[in-house]
Amino acid sequence: MDLVKDAETATSALTTMWTIRRFEEAVDDLFARGLMHGTMHLSIGQEAVPTGACLALREGDYITSTHRGHGHCIAKGAQLDRMMAELLAKETGYCRGRGGSMHIADVATGNLGANGIVAGGVPIAAGAGLAVKMRGQSHAVLSFFGDGAVNEGAWHEGVNLAAIWDLPVVFVCENNKYGMSMSVNRASKVDNLADRAAAYGIPGVTVDGNDPQEVHDAVDEAVERARAGNGPSLIEAVTYRWKGHSKSDKNLYRSREEIDSWREQDPITRFETAVLHQQTLTESELAACRDAARDAVRAAIRTANAAPDASADELLSAVYSGGKQ
Amino acid sequence: MTATTDTREITYAEAVREALGQAMESDDRVFLFGEDVGTYGGAFGVTGDLVHRFGEDRVRDTPISELGIVGAAVGAALAGMRPIVEIQFSDFTAQAMDQIVNQAAKIHFMLGGAAEVPMVLRAPGGSGTGAAAQHSQSLEAWFAHIPGLKVVMPATVADAKGLLLAAIDDPNPVVVLEHKLLYKQSGPAPQEATRTPLGKAAVRRTGTDLTIVATGVMVSRALEAAEQLAAEGITATVVDPRTLKPLDEQTIVDTVTATGRALLVQEAPRSGGFMSEVSAMLCDSPAFGYLRAPVRRLCGLDVPIPYAPQLERAAVPQVPDIVAEATKLVREW
Ligand SMILES: Cc1ncc(C[n+]2csc(CCOP(=O)(O)OP(=O)(O)O)c2C)c(N)n1
Ligand SMILES: [Mg+2]
Numbered sequence: 320m321d322l323v324k325d326a327e328t329a330t331s332a333l334t335t336m337w338t339i340r341r342f343e344e345a346v347d348d349l350f351a352r353g354l355m356h357g358t359m360h361l362s363i364g365q366e367a368v369p370t371g372a373c374l375a376l377r378e379g380d381y382i383t384s385t386h387r388g389h390g391h392c393i394a395k396g397a398q399l400d401r402m403m404a405e406l407l408a409k410e411t412g413y414c415r416g417r418g419g420s421m422h423i424a425d426v427a428t429g430n431l432g433a434n435g436i437v438a439g440g441v442p443i444a445a446g447a448g449l450a451v452k453m454r455g456q457s458h459a460v461l462s463f464f465g466d467g468a469v470n471e472g473a474w475h476e477g478v479n480l481a482a483i484w485d486l487p488v489v490f491v492c493e494n495n496k497y498g499m500s501m502s503v504n505r506a507s508k509v510d511n512l513a514d515r516a517a518a519y520g521i522p523g524v525t526v527d528g529n530d531p532q533e534v535h536d537a538v539d540e541a542v543e544r545a546r547a548g549n550g551p552s553l554i555e556a557v558t559y560r561w562k563g564h565s566k567s568d569k570n571l572y573r574s575r576e577e578i579d580s581w582r583e584q585d586p587i588t589r590f591e592t593a594v595l596h597q598q599t600l601t602e603s604e605l606a607a608c609r610d611a612a613r614d615a616v617r618a619a620i621r622t623a624n625a626a627p628d629a630s631a632d633e634l635l636s637a638v639y640s641g642g643k644q
Numbered sequence: 645m646t647a648t649t650d651t652r653e654i655t656y657a658e659a660v661r662e663a664l665g666q667a668m669e670s671d672d673r674v675f676l677f678g679e680d681v682g683t684y685g686g687a688f689g690v691t692g693d694l695v696h697r698f699g700e701d702r703v704r705d706t707p708i709s710e711l712g713i714v715g716a717a718v719g720a721a722l723a724g725m726r727p728i729v730e731i732q733f734s735d736f737t738a739q740a741m742d743q744i745v746n747q748a749a750k751i752h753f754m755l756g757g758a759a760e761v762p763m764v765l766r767a768p769g770g771s772g773t774g775a776a777a778q779h780s781q782s783l784e785a786w787f788a789h790i791p792g793l794k795v796v797m798p799a800t801v802a803d804a805k806g807l808l809l810a811a812i813d814d815p816n817p818v819v820v821l822e823h824k825l826l827y828k829q830s831g832p833a834p835q836e837a838t839r840t841p842l843g844k845a846a847v848r849r850t851g852t853d854l855t856i857v858a859t860g861v862m863v864s865r866a867l868e869a870a871e872q873l874a875a876e877g878i879t880a881t882v883v884d885p886r887t888l889k890p891l892d893e894q895t896i897v898d899t900v901t902a903t904g905r906a907l908l909v910q911e912a913p914r915s916g917g918f919m920s921e922v923s924a925m926l927c928d929s930p931a932f933g934y935l936r937a938p939v940r941r942l943c944g945l946d947v948p949i950p951y952a953p954q955l956e957r958a959a960v961p962q963v964p965d966i967v968a969e970a971t972k973l974v975r976e977w
């Protein structure tokens with residue numbers, strides 16, 4: 320799939336990236352104005368990874384996501400108003416206000432959930448892959464996680480299970496250079512995190528995570544491999560988190576120059592430049608993508624604000640399932 | 645603990661930091677490590693500038709590897725060091741549970757006393773920050789259930805310092821459960837390295853109508869409730885066990901014997917909670933004969949902590965809940 324040369328795909332990719340950006344800017348603003356509570360992990364600057372990756376997926380495929388999961392959720396096709404409602408602690412939110420930013424899931428689109436536990440989603444992805452395989456389906460499971468996750472035991476156990484059982488899982492590492500304040504170079508001795516794949520006997524590749532095309536190509540190949548029954552792959556997408564880790568971050572562990580140099584690698588600007596250069600889209604078509612994203616986010620905030628607050632009436636009765644079928 | 649002339653107001657987080665600094669100054673074997681404890685200064689700002697004072701060797705950032713962190717502390721302790729680890733949220737002790745439960749807690753006993761594991765695990769617990777179900781738990785009962793672990797829950801600034809210093813001195817693994825909502829609270833604490841002995845409860849207030857036993861952030865809520873109750877003509881004794889393991893049963897038994905009523909308040913869910921243990925202990929004790937009312941627990945609901953602020957508040961005891969429960973206990977019995 321050529322994201323840059325095909326007008327429809329380019330429009331879709333660009334709109335997704337802008338939607339993620341605008342959604343998170345809006346959330347950042349709501350938070351700053353005291354209208355949103357809790358904490359927040361923003362993926363501004365990393366939009367190309369979920370966008371490029373999820374374009375390789377189709378209906379029935381699953382993802383597992385992370386604490387920094389708004390982008391994954393949007394790229395997998397979630398409704399913005401229900402996401403916003405969740406963050407605003409509304410009854411109409413994806414989790415009825417029970418989960419918040421770190422637990423947004425959209426099971427209908429195959430998003431098995433953000434996760435407050437680093438690497439928590441990795442073995443879960445293996446398990447979803449196991450279910451797919453045992454049922455003889457051809458779905459793929461895409462597991463997003465950060466560079467920090469690869470040093471958790473759960474990560475190694477999950478990847479190994481997927482490897483030995485040839486599960487249809489694509490492990491996508493968003494290497495944004497830091498796990499909170501811990502730089503990836505201090506946290507690991509390998510040159511590329513994709514090198515870890517060798518330890519599990521699966522393919523591993525490092526790509527430019529600020530280029531949705533590169534991300535897409537790598538994920539697409541891995542997804543095909545997974546669907547064909549040839550097992551999991553590891554993809555490391557190198558990118559950068561512009562904002563602080565969360566609301567308490569004073570950025571003491573990195574320099575302003577470093578942040579600025581990555582801002583110059585803005586995945587959205589780069590993509591816009593590329594599509595203009597290829598004459599796939601015009602300036603006004605680019606503006607239309609931006610506007611569409613802005614309008615969608617504004618509408619989501621309006622809808623969410625109008626919804627009823629989450630209700631404390633059903634706390635105890637919500638803990639156990641009575642069974643769905 | 646005696647009040648000293650050099651007592652001043654600092655925050656709970658500063659008190660923890662001061663204890664860490666003083667312990668490292670006085671004993672070369674003491675060092676600390678954990679996620680983001682260095683330059684970042686800790687997720688809640690507790691370790692602060694310690695890395696600048698003691699260097700990256702003794703204030704060591706780790707990858708996100710809780711099991712490895714606690715395991716390395718066990719190993720370093722066995723080999724003669726006095727490690728202190730910070731687990732960023734107490735919820736993530738779940739990742740490290742094997743090393744805490746199967747290793748740290750049991751090694752001294754299993755080896756017939758041939759080795760000891762003098763380590764401290766610090767971790768913040770509790771709700772009230774909108775961090776939802778995986779970042780807000782109160783897990784003290786997990787640890788109190790394991791023979792070999794000592795468990796403390798500092799509820800005041802002075803105890804944040806004093807209990808930690810005592811924990812660092814202790815030759816056993818000690819789990820120190822701090823509370824996120826307390827970190828920014830100020831209170832008096834001595835400048836010098838005064839220990840709060842482990843296993844000794846504090847009677848925070850005395851009254852005649854009932855005894856409220858409370859842990860963690862519930863101690864200050866119980867005191868606030870006691871203040872309001874006093875205006876209604878009900879006077880309460882408030883006991884802060886401070887150490888859950890070993891528990892100062894005597895102080896609890898004595899104060900309940902004196903008032904004849906016990907209200908046990910914890911943030912954690914009721915089922916299998918620590919206050920269930922306190923309740924059973926009271927019913928096994930001579931205080932039973934003096935009870936004028938059933939021993940009552942006021943606990944968090946048996947639910948994961950929700951994100952929405954109004955739901956989060958509803959999930960754990962608040963001051964009005966304590967007032968209402970205490971009033972009922974006194975008026976109805
Ligand atoms: C098991 C566990 N340990 C620690 C944390 C606290 N924490 C949340 S996110 C984070 C950093 C994660 O880094 P990375 O995986 O690189 O993801 P990024 O935040 O960079 O997107 C940490 C330490 C956690 N949520 N879960
Ligand atoms: Mg990272």
